[in-house]
Amino acid sequence: MGEEADDADELVQARQVLRGDCARCFGLCCVALPFARSADFAVDKPAGKACAQLREDHRCGVHDRLRPLGFGGCTVYDCFGAGQHVSQVTFDGQGWRGGSRERARQMFEVFPVVRQLHELLWYLAEAVALPAAGAVRADLRRADAETRRLVHLPPGELESLDVAAHRASVNELLLRVSELTRADFRGKRRDRRGADLLGARLKGADLRGVSLRGACLVAADLTAADLRGADLTGADLRDADLTDADLTGALFVTQPQLNAARGDARTRLPESVTRPVHWATGP
Structure with a gap:
């Protein structure tokens, strides 16, 4: 019971840093990611180009009107805290504005990679805390530690990281936890x-x-x-x-x-x- 309580507390603490904090980000999702004109986005925007609504302070100029203006896709997106990590940790608080083109390019390449790793950390934090995960909890903790190590790699290594292979490895563990947890439900x-x-x-x-x-x-x-x-x-x-x-x-x-x-x-x-x-x- 004590271990489960500790895992639950750990889950809460782990997820506190896995939530987007736009005030500490350089508006990366508004620049790095592309979007196509559709029901979710009012216009086309290529990757690496700042959205026309992004202000100089890296905040959205129409944040309170996104849905009525046709940008519902923006209200759905969540970076799992990758934006502030890349901005403040990976690039040590140096933004893409006013710097070299290479730094900006690298920042935009790294952001989606870190976002995937942070999403895995979200899943792993939940998996570790599940009561049925006992048989694989040690493996989950190792996967969590490895994912955190990858998150803190320097930009060049993050840019070339085979994140798909790491996701596949973690996914096997998450699937096992899912099967163990759902085994408690009776019937077909x-x-x-x-x-x-x-x-x-x-x-x-x-x-x-x-x-x-x-x-x-x-x-x-x-x-x-x-x-x-x-x-x-x-x-x-x-x-x-x-x-x-x-x-x-x-x-x-x-x-x-x-x-x-x-x-x-x-x-x-x-x-x-x-x-x-x-x-x-x-x-």
Whole structure:
């Protein structure tokens, strides 16, 4: 019991630095990343070019009007704290403005890599704290330590890092933890990993302990669905209706997933995430 409590405290502390802090970032997501004109973005923007709405102080000039202006995709994105890490740690507080083109280029290349590593740290922090992870907890801690080591590599090494290979290695552990945790749910638990559930009618569905890893749930009707203990790693929840759904204890849920979905005050969520503000009025 004591070890589990320590792991829970560690989870809270670990995730405090895995949340975006725009005040300590050089607006990297507004420059490094590309976006295409679509329902999520009002204009096209190539990677490495600053968004026209980015101010000189690296803050968004239309942050309070992003959705009405057609930039809903910006409100969904979360860097897991990679922005401030790259800005303040990797590049020691030196911004991309006023410096060399090479530094700016390298910063924009490194940012997506660190973002992936921070996302893995988010998953690993949760996995270590799960009661059923006992058999692989030591392996999870080693993976966490290695991921933290990689995060602190110098820019040149981060730029050339094979982050896909590291993700694959960590993913094997996360999958094992998921299986161990979901084994507590009785009955036949259908594996819907990677399933195409675009627009699926799942109102009131019993999805307890079901693996929905990487599933496409875009615009799916999950109203009043029971998702307790379901594995939602990488599931695409864009425009999915989570009204009155129960996600208590759902595994590996991230804030960007919820930001992209719809829900209401009755939607029950894991403690690690917050209820999106726009849920009150619709996305």
